Amino acid sequence: MLKVAVLGAGHGGHAMAGHLALKGFSVRVFNRFEEELIHLRERGGVTLEGAIEGFGGLELASTDAAEVIPWADVIMVVVPAFAHRWMAEACAPHIRDGQVVVLNPGRTGGALEFRNVLRERGVEAEVLVAEAQTLVYACRISGPARVRIAGIKRRVPLAALPASNTPEVLEKVGALYPQFVPAANVLETGLSNIGAVFHPATVLLNANRIEAGEEFEFYRGMTPAAARLLEAVDAERLAVARSFGLELDSAADWLLRVYEGVRGETLYERIQSNEAYQGIKAPKSLEVRYVLEDVPTGLVPFASLGELASVPTPTCRALVDIFCALLGRDFWGEGRTAEKLGLAGMSADEVVKFVNA
Amino acid sequence: MLKVAVLGAGHGGHAMAGHLALKGFSVRVFNRFEEELIHLRERGGVTLEGAIEGFGGLELASTDAAEVIPWADVIMVVVPAFAHRWMAEACAPHIRDGQVVVLNPGRTGGALEFRNVLRERGVEAEVLVAEAQTLVYACRISGPARVRIAGIKRRVPLAALPASNTPEVLEKVGALYPQFVPAANVLETGLSNIGAVFHPATVLLNANRIEAGEEFEFYRGMTPAAARLLEAVDAERLAVARSFGLELDSAADWLLRVYEGVRGETLYERIQSNEAYQGIKAPKSLEVRYVLEDVPTGLVPFASLGELASVPTPTCRALVDIFCALLGRDFWGEGRTAEKLGLAGMSADEVVKFVNA
Known part of the structure; x- marks a missing residue:
C-alpha cells in the first residue's frame, strides 16, 4: 500500500490525510507549526463528515520533516502557494529518488518554483514534481481533528514538470485520486x-x-x-x-x-x-x-x-x-x-x- | 475698468462672474453649453449668498467665443481641467496680443497644455498664460443664477508660463484678486x-x-x-x-x-x-x-x-x-x-x- 506524506495540516491537509487514511493508505502528516498537529496526535487521526463520513487514522503527525519525507512514496503538498517555497526547502534535505511530489494545487508556477528550489538546494535525487489545478476537496475544519467535506471534484487536471512525466505521475497517484486527469503541462494548470x-x-x-x-x-x-x-x-x-x-x-x-x-x-x-x-x-x-x-x-x-x-x-x-x-x-x-x-x-x-x- | 471674460458657468464660474461683477468689473461669461447660461441671461447676472452677499450683473452670457474672447482684457478659465483643451481650442481663433489667460486652477500642467494647444493652432498673438493652484472660492450653485460662497481662500499661488511673466500677470490680475501670490513656476502649482x-x-x-x-x-x-x-x-x-x-x-x-x-x-x-x-x-x-x-x-x-x-x-x-x-x-x-x-x-x-x- 502506498505511503503518503501529507504536507500541511490546514483545511485541505485535514481532508486529504483523513480521506486517504480512510481509503486504507498509510498516511503521515508534516506541518510547519506544532499547533495544528496537537489534536491530530491526541485523536490519532481525522474524523470526516459531510460528503465523506468516517475516521482516518494517521501513522504520525510531525513537525520533523526527517520523520515524514524519506518514508513516503508520494508527497502531497496541501498548503497555500506562498508556502510552497518553505515546503520545498523543508523537503530538500530528505527527498530521495523515485518520490512523487504533487502540489494541491500549484496555483501559478507551483511545480516550477518547487523544483527550482530543490535544484538551488543541490538536490540530485530523481524526483517527479507535479501540480494539480485545484484542490480535490471543498472542505472546512469543523472541530478538533475534524473536517467537513462539502464536495469532492470529479475531475482535477494535473501536470508534471516536465509534462513528459505526467503519465508516470498519474500512474502513481491515480490510486489515490482517480479524479486526476492529464493537463497539457504546468503552464496550463498554472495559467488556469x-x-x-x-x-x-x-x-x-x-x-x-x-x-x-x-x-x-x-x-x-x-x-x-x-x-x-x-x-x-x-x-x-x-x-x-x-x-x-x-x-x-x-x-x-x-x-x-x-x-x-x-x-x-x-x-x-x-x-x-x-x-x-x-x-x-x-x-x-x-x-x-x-x-x-x-x-x-x-x-x-x-x-x-x-x-x-x-x-x-x-x-x-x-x-x-x-x-x-x-x-x-x-x-x-x-x-x-x-x-x-x-x-x-x-x-x-x-x-x-x-x-x- | 478691466474687462473680464469668465470661461465656464459651473459652480466656480458662477461665483467668479458674480463676485467680479459685484466688485465693479465688466464681466462676460462664455460657456460651451447653452443650458448653463439660460438663468444667467434671464436674471442678467448672479446672486451671491454666504460669505459674499449681493448681485453681480453680467454684460453678456454667450456660447459664442467671438462675442467674449476678443473683448476681454483678462480671460479667467473656470472649468474642470479636462475641458482646458476644449477651451484653448475655442479661444485660439479669437485670442489677441496683450491678453492674460488664468486657469482657475490648472491642475497639473494646465497652462502648459493650454499654451501648447494655442501653438498647435498657430496662434501667434503674444498672450500671457498662467495658472492658479486652486480656485479662490469654495462654492456651490444654490439655485437658478444663484451661488453660495462657503469660503474665500486668503492666498492662492499663481504662476505664469514662463515664470518670468508671473510679475506681469500678477500686476494685471492683482486688481481682481489680491489673494494671488507668485509661485516658483507652473511645475510648483501643477505638482501641488x-x-x-x-x-x-x-x-x-x-x-x-x-x-x-x-x-x-x-x-x-x-x-x-x-x-x-x-x-x-x-x-x-x-x-x-x-x-x-x-x-x-x-x-x-x-x-x-x-x-x-x-x-x-x-x-x-x-x-x-x-x-x-x-x-x-x-x-x-x-x-x-x-x-x-x-x-x-x-x-x-x-x-x-x-x-x-x-x-x-x-x-x-x-x-x-x-x-x-x-x-x-x-x-x-x-x-x-x-x-x-x-x-x-x-x-x-x-x-x-x-x-x-
Whole structure:
C-alpha cells in the first residue's frame, strides 16, 4: 500500500490525510507549526463528515520533516502557494529518488518554483514534481481533528514538470485520486488560476470596507465596472497563455462550466447569476489569502510570464503595484517571477520546451 | 475698468462672474453649453449668498467665443481641467496680443497644455498664460443664477508660463484678486495637485460601493492601508517635484497647514482628525471629477513628468491603468502626457528652463 506524506495540516491537509487514511493508505502528516498537529496526535487521526463520513487514522503527525519525507512514496503538498517555497526547502534535505511530489494545487508556477528550489538546494535525487489545478476537496475544519467535506471534484487536471512525466505521475497517484486527469503541462494548470483573476481585484474595489471590517457578501455587490476590471485581468491571463500555445477557458466560460444555473453573456451577468456566490462573506482584513496568495503566486507570475513572452499585462502589474503600496510589501520580490520559477532569460518557445520535454 | 471674460458657468464660474461683477468689473461669461447660461441671461447676472452677499450683473452670457474672447482684457478659465483643451481650442481663433489667460486652477500642467494647444493652432498673438493652484472660492450653485460662497481662500499661488511673466500677470490680475501670490513656476502649482493624490485612490478602494450607489462618507472610512496607498502616490509626486528642484509640502503637511484642528503624525491620523472631511458624501458613480479630472490631469502628468525625469511612479501608473480597465477608457491617450504639455523629448533640466525662462 502506498505511503503518503501529507504536507500541511490546514483545511485541505485535514481532508486529504483523513480521506486517504480512510481509503486504507498509510498516511503521515508534516506541518510547519506544532499547533495544528496537537489534536491530530491526541485523536490519532481525522474524523470526516459531510460528503465523506468516517475516521482516518494517521501513522504520525510531525513537525520533523526527517520523520515524514524519506518514508513516503508520494508527497502531497496541501498548503497555500506562498508556502510552497518553505515546503520545498523543508523537503530538500530528505527527498530521495523515485518520490512523487504533487502540489494541491500549484496555483501559478507551483511545480516550477518547487523544483527550482530543490535544484538551488543541490538536490540530485530523481524526483517527479507535479501540480494539480485545484484542490480535490471543498472542505472546512469543523472541530478538533475534524473536517467537513462539502464536495469532492470529479475531475482535477494535473501536470508534471516536465509534462513528459505526467503519465508516470498519474500512474502513481491515480490510486489515490482517480479524479486526476492529464493537463497539457504546468503552464496550463498554472495559467488556469481563476482565483487570481477574481480575488485581488474584487478585494481592491472593496478594500476600504474590508479593512474597516464591514460585513458584506463578497461577490453580490459586483458592479459592471468591477467586472470590466476582472475581464481586463482575465484577457491578459488568456493572452499570456496563448503566447505559450494554450487556448484556455475565459473566466466567464469557466463560471458557466463549473457552476449550475449560471446565466448571461457577460462576466458581470454570470457572476451576478451564480447562486454559489451567495452567502460568501467578504474577508475582514486585507491580509488574507485572496491577496497574500493570489497576488504573489497568481498576478506576479501572470505579469512575469507575460514579460518573458512580450505580452503586455498592465492590469495585472497595476494590481500588484497597488497591493504593494496598500500593504507596504514587496510582492514583486516575494512573488513568483520568471527568475523564481527557473525561467529567467528564456523565450516563450524555450519555456514551452522546458515544461514539456 | 478691466474687462473680464469668465470661461465656464459651473459652480466656480458662477461665483467668479458674480463676485467680479459685484466688485465693479465688466464681466462676460462664455460657456460651451447653452443650458448653463439660460438663468444667467434671464436674471442678467448672479446672486451671491454666504460669505459674499449681493448681485453681480453680467454684460453678456454667450456660447459664442467671438462675442467674449476678443473683448476681454483678462480671460479667467473656470472649468474642470479636462475641458482646458476644449477651451484653448475655442479661444485660439479669437485670442489677441496683450491678453492674460488664468486657469482657475490648472491642475497639473494646465497652462502648459493650454499654451501648447494655442501653438498647435498657430496662434501667434503674444498672450500671457498662467495658472492658479486652486480656485479662490469654495462654492456651490444654490439655485437658478444663484451661488453660495462657503469660503474665500486668503492666498492662492499663481504662476505664469514662463515664470518670468508671473510679475506681469500678477500686476494685471492683482486688481481682481489680491489673494494671488507668485509661485516658483507652473511645475510648483501643477505638482501641488493634492486632489490627484486623495481622490482617485480613495475612489478605487471604495469603487464597488460607489458604483452600487451606496451612501457613505468619503473620507471617514479611511483606513491605515488606504492611507498607505495615498502616501505612496504622494511620495511619487514629491519625488517628481524634487527632480525639478521643488521641495513641496507633503499631503500630510498640507492638511496641517490648510485645515484647523488636524492632529496626529501620520496622513491616516490627520485625515481621520480633519473635521472638514466630515459629511463629505462619496460620489455615487465612478464617472465623476474625482476620476475623470484627477486621473488624466493629475496622475497621468505625475507619471509622465516622472518618466521624463527618470523618477519611477509605479503607484500613479498603476492607478491610471486600473481606471482605464474599470471605465474602459484610455486615460493615457486622453490625459496630459509630456507630449500634450509640449515637453516631449526634454530632460528635467530643460523642462525647468522651459517653464522658468
